[in-house]
Amino acid sequence: MAYLDLDNMFPAPARNRVAQAEAAAALPGFSALEWSVIALAKNDSLASLATPGRMSRALGSVFGLSTASRLADPKLEALRRLSVHAWRRGFALPMAEINRFVAAGFVEAQIETLVTSITGQRIGTKGRWA
Template identity: 60%
Template sequence: MAYLNFAEPTAASAPVAPRHDPVPPKASLSALEWQVVALAQRDSLASLRTPGRIAVALAALFGGRTDTRLADPRLEALRRVSVHAWYHGFAIPESEIEGFHAAGFTPDHLELVLTSISRGRSARRRRA
């Protein structure tokens, strides 16, 4: 019969902490950011261009908005990507994606926004 002395720990019986690879947090957007995505549905592709002198003059004469850009650069980058996504789905210009990432968003944020807009586009087509 064998005898094991459990009073003295050995190297083989030393407790080993389980290895946990850090799991990155899931991408999420704030309520304000989701509002920007929803409002971008109503913006036209023309809202992405800088208004010219004639457009500014006509807006001054007849009233109306010439500049729909948001004051916060982060939210503006989100709006621009969202407008493209509402009109063209996943076909977003590379320059807009670079601006989106430069504003502090991750590729997971982009995937989250595009997936959400894609669902909204398909639901809109089903209703029409």
């Protein structure tokens, strides 16, 4: 019995395949710790990104209300902040957060990976339950 590969009927020349393999290997990703920060940011609100004022801290200590803690690592905090915006607004990210993300040591291509994975998860979950 013969097999006909319909997906690759007209394969690219060998030099293009090598370039495609190199591009696929260079795709930016995140470590397991960074993915866990992205997942945890789903539960944070945009208000968690603001610095609490004196009155907010005083009332919080009196009534036992706590504010969301920032992450100790500045790189992970930049990732958390951008992830919160991505979870809440999708591709509409503030330029200040993008600059903070890049200044923390990430590359701009990781922004696309981040937002695409988050919006894909949001669309996937809405589609299942709607």
